[in-house]
Structures are given as C-alpha cells and as structure tokens.
Amino acid sequence: MSTRKSPALLIVVPLVLLASALFAQAPKLGKPISAADLSDWDINILPDGTGLPPGGGTPVDGARVYAAKCAVCHGPEGKGGANARLVGGEPIKNFESEKTIANFWPYSTTLFDYIRRAMPYRQPRSLTNEEVYALTAYILSLNKLIGEHDTMNAQTLPKVRMPNRDGFIVRFPDKTP
Amino acid sequence: MTPRDQAKRELESLTPVAGNGLLHRRAFLRGGAMLAGAMSAYRLVPSASAQKLADDPWSLAPGAAVPDYGVRSRFEKNVVRTLSNPKAEPRTQHARTPHHLLNGTFTPNSLHFVISHAGDPDIDPEKHRLVIHGLVKQPLVFTLDTLARYPMVSRMAFVECGGNSAPMFSNEPIQASIQALHGLVSCSEWTGVPLSTLLDEAGIDPKGKWIVAEGGDAPHLSRSVPLTKALDDAMIALYQNGERVMPGNGYPMRLLLPGWEGNMNIKWVRRIQVTDQPGMTFYEARTYAPILPNGKAYRFYFIQEVKSFITHPSPGLALSGPGFYEISGIAYSGNGRISKVMVSADGGRSWAQAALQAPVHSKAFTRFRLPWRWDGGPALLQSRAWDEAGNMQPSRSELVAARGQTTKVPAVTAFTSQHYNAIQSWSIERGGEVRNVYA
Known part of the structure; x- marks a missing residue:
C-alpha cells in the first residue's frame, strides 16, 4: 500500500505548487483609494447606525421638505398617491397584507439609507443629510413611532425600535452569518 | 410506402412508457432522422398543405447587404419580451422572456428578462468605477x-x-x-x-x-x-x-x-x-421578504430552488393537431445540477423520465425532452425536477400549504409573494389549446 502511495504524492506536490504560483499571478491592478476620495459614494447605513453622518432633523423640518419634494408622489402627509403610502398599515396577517413602514419595516436605519440613496425618484442623491434626517423624523412621527418634537440623528435613529422587528425568520440559517 | 410514412408507422408501433402517449426518452434517437421527420412541429398558425415546389424570389436574385451587427429575420419580429411599463413611468419596469418561442439552454441577450426599478442607466464604461x-x-x-x-x-x-x-x-x-x-x-x-x-x-x-x-x-x-x-x-x-x-x-x-x-x-x-x-x-x-401564512416573513431567501416547467407546448403555443410532438422544457436549481426530470401526461398518475440535454451545467438551464404521441384528447402535462443536492420540486399543494395562496385572483402582474417553484400543470384541450391549471 505505502509503496503505491508515494508516486501519487510526488505528483500532488508539484500541482499544489503550480496552483499557488498561478494564484500569485493575479495582476493586482486595483488602485488604492482614500476614505476622503470615496466619501461621496460611502452611503451604506447599517442597522446599528454605522455610517450615519453628523447632523440631524426634526419632524417639523421634515414636513416642509416632504411637502416640496415628496407629496407629489406619496400624497399629502404620507397618505399615498401615485406611489406607496408612508403612514399607517393594518397588522400583517398574510401575504395579501400591504407591507408598510409601520407594520413591516424591521429597522429605522433602512429609512435613512433608502431615502438618501433612491429618493426623490427623479432626483436621487439631491437631498442634504439634514433633509434626509428631517424626512426620516417626519415619517417616523407620522407613524407615531417617535414624538413630534424628537430629533433624529446618528445617536437617536438606531434606537427607534420598529414594531415588526422580530417578525422575521431567516430562511437558510446555514448560509447566513 | 414513403420513408416518412414508414417512420410514422414505426413510431406508432412504439409502446408508450407512461400514460396518455408518453414515449421513451430515446424513442426518436432509435429511429434517427426519418423518425424526426415524422414529428409534427409546434405551430402558431396552421401550416400550408404540401404543393409543388418552385423557386421563390429570394432564390432568384442576390440578397441584402450583411449588416455590421446582426439582426434576426424580419419574420421573427413577434419574438419579443413583454413590457410592463413601456413608457418608463416613474415605477419599476419588467421585460419578460418568451420561453415558448425559444429553445435550447441559453437566452439571447436581447430577450433576457430585465427588471429595472428606475430605468437602465446610460453608463460610459470609461468613467465607470x-x-x-x-x-x-x-x-x-x-x-x-x-x-x-x-x-x-x-x-x-x-x-x-x-x-x-x-x-x-x-x-x-x-x-x-x-x-x-x-x-x-x-x-x-x-x-x-x-x-x-x-x-x-x-x-x-x-x-x-x-x-x-x-x-x-x-x-x-x-x-x-x-x-x-x-x-x-x-x-x-x-x-x-x-x-x-x-x-x-x-x-x-x-x-x-x-x-x-x-x-x-x-x-x-x-x-x-x-x-x-x-x-x-x-x-x-x-x-424580498415573503410573508408566510402565520404573519411572519422569511428573511434572506437567497436561493432559487429546484424548478422546471414545460415550454413546448405551453399557453401561447397551441398544438396543431393529433400526432407526434416533442415535449420540452427547462429545469434549473440554485443548489447545483439538475439530476432528473420526470414528465407526466396524465396529471401525475404515471411518469416517464425525460432526456436531459448534455452538458448539464450547475445552476443553469437544463433542457429536458420527451417524445409524445397526442391522441387529440384531453391531457394534463406536468414536469418535476430533482437536483444533485437531492432536492425535489414540490407539488403546488405542498408549496401552498407552506407558503399560502391568495383569497382573490390578483392581477397577473402582481407580486403577491416570491420564490414559487412548484410543479406547473398544463391542460391540453381538445382543440390543442393549452391552459394553466392546478392539478
């Protein structure tokens, strides 16, 4: 048995060396980029608040921005129009239930992240961070998830607990870190 | 007897391997080209009857200039995606692939499905990072x-x-x-x-x-x-x-x-x-967090699970009369290669194993095929796929028991839930029309 194994080992060893030699040939052409140079693109907000910028906003500030830039699609006071309503929502019963911010969204940080990256629909990335905080505060306040005078900022926003936070089951736990 | 008639007789003598006329997956291979010639093609319009052959105009003069970027025949202009929002109104656009008009295992680029939530950006590749x-x-x-x-x-x-x-x-x-x-x-x-x-x-x-x-x-x-x-x-x-x-x-x-x-x-x-x-x-x-019947929702439903459906025939591609057809469709799994596809023509009472087009790639379309002799009567076609990880495509009743169904009929474009991979049933009506049914 052992005499048969040694020639096989002799073949395996050079193959391993060859594979690692090929791996080392990756051209490594990526150019280093500084945090300052990628800051305009660095817009992910994570659920624990990582990524939230300085600044803040209140529901009162948000109501002004909303009327000017959002109501045309989402209706007055978030009641819905050509596009989804942003306020209210019956408790989720089954998949015919309408998913709303109040009855479904598990994390408040998703509001800031999504408004800043995707809204308004025709002019994404046109809002200042202050305006995004204010709109986030306004929508949370309309849904009575925060007080009407509460300020949303990097410290307060991640602490807003959404009602459906625990309404989820991870589909493939073995594939999910 | 002409070779074509001979081939037809030979096919008719084959014993079906499952109910309602399903033949062995290698039946056509045994008979070779002559048997293939006896097959009825799938047609969108009735075919012309045989007549004396003559040269047509395109055979009697040189053709058009070859274009620098090829375009398909003008006779294929109806093979297109269907669009949910062709005027690019401020909402999502969907373009759907016409599986009943394609064959093989990959999708032409111009017919690949697209969902764009705010249109397709016009990106300058030199400026992209x-x-x-x-x-x-x-x-x-x-x-x-x-x-x-x-x-x-x-x-x-x-x-x-x-x-x-x-x-x-x-x-x-x-x-x-x-x-x-x-x-x-x-x-x-x-x-x-x-x-x-x-x-x-x-x-x-x-x-x-x-x-x-x-x-x-x-x-x-x-x-x-x-x-x-x-x-x-x-x-x-x-x-x-x-x-x-x-x-x-x-x-x-x-x-x-x-x-x-x-x-x-x-x-x-x-x-x-x-x-x-x-x-x-x-x-x-x-x-992409589908709600379950208990009101909870799945999160991180990453994998597109094992699935198959028959494309030929299917709604939109009617049969043109009794006789021989190739049932074919596509199977795929996000868990690896397709290992087996079974086909039924009697609503799942009996099954025959379909041939899989080689090579079978992991996480890719696998074309399955099975010869079939339609007697002109009602038939209920189904396909069921397995993947190499051992997963089996569920029945619709199994999927609905776990995931739910609507209480009223939604718009065909509505996304009531996601990740549907159950067995698809097509009913063949007497005239050859194909209908979506639950069986």
Whole structure:
C-alpha cells in the first residue's frame, strides 16, 4: 500500500505548487483609494447606525421638505398617491397584507439609507443629510413611532425600535452569518 | 410506402412508457432522422398543405447587404419580451422572456428578462468605477480596463427574479402565456473576474462577514451577500453570451451570484463594502421578504430552488393537431445540477423520465425532452425536477400549504409573494389549446 502511495504524492506536490504560483499571478491592478476620495459614494447605513453622518432633523423640518419634494408622489402627509403610502398599515396577517413602514419595516436605519440613496425618484442623491434626517423624523412621527418634537440623528435613529422587528425568520440559517 | 410514412408507422408501433402517449426518452434517437421527420412541429398558425415546389424570389436574385451587427429575420419580429411599463413611468419596469418561442439552454441577450426599478442607466464604461472598501486592509478602485487584464472565468448561470411565477400564488389559475407566468428567468454564459480575486487583493479583515453591493443606477440599488457566497462562485461579470453585458443587465459590469435571487445580482455594480453585519437594505428588509401564512416573513431567501416547467407546448403555443410532438422544457436549481426530470401526461398518475440535454451545467438551464404521441384528447402535462443536492420540486399543494395562496385572483402582474417553484400543470384541450391549471 505505502509503496503505491508515494508516486501519487510526488505528483500532488508539484500541482499544489503550480496552483499557488498561478494564484500569485493575479495582476493586482486595483488602485488604492482614500476614505476622503470615496466619501461621496460611502452611503451604506447599517442597522446599528454605522455610517450615519453628523447632523440631524426634526419632524417639523421634515414636513416642509416632504411637502416640496415628496407629496407629489406619496400624497399629502404620507397618505399615498401615485406611489406607496408612508403612514399607517393594518397588522400583517398574510401575504395579501400591504407591507408598510409601520407594520413591516424591521429597522429605522433602512429609512435613512433608502431615502438618501433612491429618493426623490427623479432626483436621487439631491437631498442634504439634514433633509434626509428631517424626512426620516417626519415619517417616523407620522407613524407615531417617535414624538413630534424628537430629533433624529446618528445617536437617536438606531434606537427607534420598529414594531415588526422580530417578525422575521431567516430562511437558510446555514448560509447566513 | 414513403420513408416518412414508414417512420410514422414505426413510431406508432412504439409502446408508450407512461400514460396518455408518453414515449421513451430515446424513442426518436432509435429511429434517427426519418423518425424526426415524422414529428409534427409546434405551430402558431396552421401550416400550408404540401404543393409543388418552385423557386421563390429570394432564390432568384442576390440578397441584402450583411449588416455590421446582426439582426434576426424580419419574420421573427413577434419574438419579443413583454413590457410592463413601456413608457418608463416613474415605477419599476419588467421585460419578460418568451420561453415558448425559444429553445435550447441559453437566452439571447436581447430577450433576457430585465427588471429595472428606475430605468437602465446610460453608463460610459470609461468613467465607470468599481470600489471595494469597508473591512479590508486596503480600499481599492478598479476601472473596466484594469479588470479586463485579470484572469477570467466563463460559466453558464440562470438569473431568476425572486418574484418569478408569482401569478401561481393566485387561488384560481390565471390564464396567461408562459411568458407572463414564468418569464422572469433567463440563462446566459457569463464571463468575468472572480470576486474572490478582487476581495483577496483588498485583503479581507477577519471581522468581515458580509458584503453590501451597490449599483450605479438611480436607486443605487443595494443588497447584502454573505462573504462565504462572495468568495465561493461570485463573479464581476463583464460579458454575457460573449458580448459585453447588455445595458438592462448591468452594463458595463454586474455582480453574478449563480443560483441566487436575481435582485441580489447587483447590476451596474460600482461599490462593494465588506461589513460585519447585513445592511438591511430596502430590498432585503422589505421587498424580498415573503410573508408566510402565520404573519411572519422569511428573511434572506437567497436561493432559487429546484424548478422546471414545460415550454413546448405551453399557453401561447397551441398544438396543431393529433400526432407526434416533442415535449420540452427547462429545469434549473440554485443548489447545483439538475439530476432528473420526470414528465407526466396524465396529471401525475404515471411518469416517464425525460432526456436531459448534455452538458448539464450547475445552476443553469437544463433542457429536458420527451417524445409524445397526442391522441387529440384531453391531457394534463406536468414536469418535476430533482437536483444533485437531492432536492425535489414540490407539488403546488405542498408549496401552498407552506407558503399560502391568495383569497382573490390578483392581477397577473402582481407580486403577491416570491420564490414559487412548484410543479406547473398544463391542460391540453381538445382543440390543442393549452391552459394553466392546478392539478
């Protein structure tokens, strides 16, 4: 048995060396980029608040921005129009239930992240961070998830607990870190 | 007796291997070309009767100039995607693949399904950048030119919208073409740079567990992907079926996650951040979180599970009279290769094993085929697929028991839920019409 194994080992060893030699040939052409140079693109907000910028906003500030830039699609006071309503929502019963911010969204940080990256629909990335905080505060306040005078900022926003936070089951736990 | 008649007689003498006229998967191979000649073709219009042959005008004069970029015959102009929002109103656009008018295992680029949440961006490839940053030793930026110098890989892979086949959640079967029912899945050969190469170059911090990938489109669409998948078979795809990725599919580069939910395969990808937690982005926290009958919702339904459907015949592609047909369809699984497809013509009472077109690629369309002799009477066609991981396509009743169905018939374009992969049943009516039924 052992005499048969040694020639096989002799073949395996050079193959391993060859594979690692090929791996080392990756051209490594990526150019280093500084945090300052990628800051305009660095817009992910994570659920624990990582990524939230300085600044803040209140529901009162948000109501002004909303009327000017959002109501045309989402209706007055978030009641819905050509596009989804942003306020209210019956408790989720089954998949015919309408998913709303109040009855479904598990994390408040998703509001800031999504408004800043995707809204308004025709002019994404046109809002200042202050305006995004204010709109986030306004929508949370309309849904009575925060007080009407509460300020949303990097410290307060991640602490807003959404009602459906625990309404989820991870589909493939073995594939999910 | 003509050779054609002889072939026909030979076919008729074959003993069916399952009910309602299903023949052995190699029946046509035994008879060779003559038997194939006896087959009825699938037709959208009745065929002309035989007549004396003569030269047609195109045979009597030189043809047109060869174009620099080929276009299909003008007679094929009806082979198109169906569009949900052709005027690009401020909402999502869907373009669905006409599976009943295609064959083989990959989808032509111009007919690949597209979902664009705010239109297709017109990206100048020289100005496009891909950034890798976050929990890495050295944040890096790549241009298309630099990526073109990396060792590349090619692979077949289907991409399927998590909401494909959503009309099948309807409590009553919706009568619509297979394009409307299952048109949000397509398959291509993708060529590009393994994402692992680029992540290794940036140097992953041991705290990194996820990547959050983002597109350069107007919504800056973003999704979180476990780092294990990113290092396994993920690719920054630059080519689709040999040419640059189409604008609707992410030009000049997209993230390809073979077998995983379409929306996660970020198109126009411009940024990948390595993180220690998922982003809980809009599309994963809200949209692609299907609600269950108990009111809870699934999160991170990454995998497009084993599935098949018969494309020939199917609604939109009627039979043109009793006789021989090839039943064929596509099967695929996000868990690997298709290992077996069984076909029934009697609503699941008896089954015959279909032939699988070789080579069978992992996480790609596999064409299955089975000869069939339709006697002109009612028939109920079904296909059921298995994958190499041992997963079996569920029946509709099994899927609905776990996932629910509607209480009233929704619009055919509605996405009531997602990740529908149950057995599809087609009813063959006496006139050859094909209907979507639940069996």
